[in-house]
Amino acid sequence: MRFLALLKKEFRECLPWLLIAAIAFLVLGGLALRLMIQSGSTFSYPYRLPPGSAISTFRLTVHSPLITTGVWLFFISIVLGLALGIRQFFLPHFSRTWGFTIHRSINKLTILCAKLFVAAIAFIISLGIVWMVIYWYASLPEILPFPPEPRLFMEGWILIAMGFTVYLGTALAGLNKARWYTTKVFPLAFVLVIIVTTVSQWKLSTAFAVMLIGSLILLSQIIHTFLNREF
Amino acid sequence: MKLKRISKYIATPAGTFTTLLTFLFVLVFLQFFVTEIVIVSLYKTRTEQFSGPDEPKSKRHRSAKNFLPDGTIHLVYVPDEYRYADEVYRKEQIFDANHNLLWQGLHKDNPYKYLSWPGWSHGFTANSMKETRMITPEFSQALEIPFYSQQRKIEQIWRYAPDMDIFVGYRFKAGIIGYAGSTGFTKLKDKARPFGRFENFYAWCPTDSFSPTLLWQTNRCIYQINFEKQRVDLLSQDHKDPIGRIRTHMWGDFTSDQFHISKKYRPIIHINKKYRPIIHYSTKDGKHHLIMREPQQKLSITVPEDWKADSVSFTATQKDIFLRRQGSDTKFSDTSPRFSKQWMDSWRDYCSKPHKRWVELYKVDNQGNLELLNRFDWISPARPVSSTLTPRLQIKGYVTGASPLAYDLAWSSFGDKLYGLAHSGHGISGAYASIIERYRPGNSIFNWILTVGMMGFAFWHGLSRRTCWGKFIFWLVLVGLFNLPGLLTYLALNHTAVIKCSACGRRRGLEKLDCVRCGAKLPLPQRRELDLIFKT
Numbered sequence: 001m002r003f004l005a006l007l008k009k010e011f012r013e014c015l016p017w018l019l020i021a022a023i024a025f026l027v028l029g030g031l032a033l034r035l036m037i038q039s040g041s042t043f044s045y046p047y048r049l050p051p052g053s054a055i056s057t058f059r060l061t062v063h064s065p066l067i068t069t070g071v072w073l074f075f076i077s078i079v080l081g082l083a084l085g086i087r088q089f090f091l092p093h094f095s096r097t098w099g100f101t102i103h104r105s106i107n108k109l110t111i112l113c114a115k116l117f118v119a120a121i122a123f124i125i126s127l128g129i130v131w132m133v134i135y136w137y138a139s140l141p142e143i144l145p146f147p148p149e150p151r152l153f154m155e156g157w158i159l160i161a162m163g164f165t166v167y168l169g170t171a172l173a174g175l176n177k178a179r180w181y182t183t184k185v186f187p188l189a190f191v192l193v194i195i196v197t198t199v200s201q202w203k204l205s206t207a208f209a210v211m212l213i214g215s216l217i218l219l220s221q222i223i224h225t226f227l228n229r230e231f
Numbered sequence: 232m233k234l235k236r237i238s239k240y241i242a243t244p245a246g247t248f249t250t251l252l253t254f255l256f257v258l259v260f261l262q263f264f265v266t267e268i269v270i271v272s273l274y275k276t277r278t279e280q281f282s283g284p285d286e287p288k289s290k291r292h293r294s295a296k297n298f299l300p301d302g303t304i305h306l307v308y309v310p311d312e313y314r315y316a317d318e319v320y321r322k323e324q325i326f327d328a329n330h331n332l333l334w335q336g337l338h339k340d341n342p343y344k345y346l347s348w349p350g351w352s353h354g355f356t357a358n359s360m361k362e363t364r365m366i367t368p369e370f371s372q373a374l375e376i377p378f379y380s381q382q383r384k385i386e387q388i389w390r391y392a393p394d395m396d397i398f399v400g401y402r403f404k405a406g407i408i409g410y411a412g413s414t415g416f417t418k419l420k421d422k423a424r425p426f427g428r429f430e431n432f433y434a435w436c437p438t439d440s441f442s443p444t445l446l447w448q449t450n451r452c453i454y455q456i457n458f459e460k461q462r463v464d465l466l467s468q469d470h471k472d473p474i475g476r477i478r479t480h481m482w483g484d485f486t487s488d489q490f491h492i493s494k495k496y497r498p499i500i501h502i503n504k505k506y507r508p509i510i511h512y513s514t515k516d517g518k519h520h521l522i523m524r525e526p527q528q529k530l531s532i533t534v535p536e537d538w539k540a541d542s543v544s545f546t547a548t549q550k551d552i553f554l555r556r557q558g559s560d561t562k563f564s565d566t567s568p569r570f571s572k573q574w575m576d577s578w579r580d581y582c583s584k585p586h587k588r589w590v591e592l593y594k595v596d597n598q599g600n601l602e603l604l605n606r607f608d609w610i611s612p613a614r615p616v617s618s619t620l621t622p623r624l625q626i627k628g629y630v631t632g633a634s635p636l637a638y639d640l641a642w643s644s645f646g647d648k649l650y651g652l653a654h655s656g657h658g659i660s661g662a663y664a665s666i667i668e669r670y671r672p673g674n675s676i677f678n679w680i681l682t683v684g685m686m687g688f689a690f691w692h693g694l695s696r697r698t699c700w701g702k703f704i705f706w707l708v709l710v711g712l713f714n715l716p717g718l719l720t721y722l723a724l725n726h727t728a729v730i731k732c733s734a735c736g737r738r739r740g741l742e743k744l745d746c747v748r749c750g751a752k753l754p755l756p757q758r759r760e761l762d763l764i765f766k767t
Binding site: 054060141142187189196 | 252
């Protein structure tokens, strides 16, 4: 019951961000896809292939019509990660409510788990479900001339996972007692390295593995810092 | 409590790794910017120290060595002022082997028809495929071959699925229509056999079609895929060993090999029908394989073992097959790590001497035997290494002073692998390898002095703050291996305040209850008179 109460509290605090992200992605991502469909750029190839000519092979590689939607997904995912991290781990420090949160008859780990669980759920609800809806819509036979690759669906989830990694980095930065101009921002720098490493992967499994290892490194530090820090 | 301990054992190394990695990247950024800023400020116009362009030796070296079908060699020299000129307006001078001027004028009026050879075209390689599949915010790209109707409308696309090594066909707004694999086109996914590991492909539109045909090279086979006629032809045999990069000449059914050249040139560079379409590749056993059309013919040629595969090229006319081999009598060989000081010194030494070079033309008979038709030797004059390399190397000596010694250790252990990675364009692993290659200290004295200095500082700093000898030695080793980033990591994670020990009077940290020097306990606060609790 106490855990549920904590979940409710965390969920209530994260709800505005969750809703803003969901609506923003639905509107911007959906609009980007509609514009691509209406402009016809999903159908007309940007080149001509005259008979009897060699073809520059790089011109045969094409982006999906979901290209702009992907950019919005990435951007909103990162912003949501920052917003949730700041809301859950920076704001109690500024508003001096850590003491109130921590000194309850419940152990610290449960409090931390509630925060992380709600953040993960927030990503799944606000971005994951909307992404599923947009991808499903794009896959309908009457919408696009040729359906998007199934792989893109998983790539979308990787972009969402990147946002969650940013959230973990922000959380660790928030818990770190160092000064902001010293090692406090290092978790965010580390997240940047993870993101750069992930976007350079071409195998989905490797990209997921990089994200997972990076997240575990951050998570272990978050748990340790949260359990040992004097609030 | 248990979780607290477990988390400590995982979180402490994780924290060290995170901090160290971040400092390493910060250092790389600083090194990059400092190097580039200094290079830009020191930039001097490159001074060419070639012998004058009018000297016959230099002309001979800089001339293109072209063969006529009868084996005669001509040296085609383009004066400097026309070197980058438009082909239509380019002036040329043609000399014979004894450097007698035979002809001069505009390129288009050249009366001689030389043998043309396949060029190195990189095509779309396995690395290009990986680059297009990178998981960027814009999502990965797909390789899609459009199939146009006669009305120039896209009816189908054939999308390559790298995970299955087959093509999947989609009809316009009608979903999947079939699959294309090594055994041909099929409607059932189960029947489609993978092509094999992708290596390279070329594409062209045949003269009677708006849709591309592909020459598809895997690690062991070469296929020709025609999506319009739904045909997959295996051109080569299925080799057991990986095959080398293929070179083609007049293979595609098109008027020009050079898609980037505008139409006005095409009549000029158009190569007449005297050539047979040819594909050339080599295998590990040193054999060269030719696949020719008009008429169909396959030929395997064994060349002497010391012939390097990339020094040999083939062309086939309607009458004969020719082999051209180019080379030099001296080879640059230095076993020291690439771009190290020793390596650069040997390279400069190699460049500063003239070298004997040659080109040979052979006729190949239908059994693959070679007959030497002509050979031309010349001396390539000494040339300076680019002057921009010298300041870069000089700066590198200072900039890499703070680089980790670990880079050098990695380079000396896996140098060849790292060099291969750094120059293969393999995404992030290639980028990390090139960081090590570019910023490794290269056993410089400056780096050693800095490393020892930083270890000394860490020793001085850590001696009074140590909690156990194991940790202390670990941090010293880390500082020694990672230089400045190692020292900063050490300070970020270990710096604590020190006090003067009440017993021995020397500095001691507050992390341990006993003084690390004399073993005295931390002083307890003394009872004071105003302590009402103890007084009563």
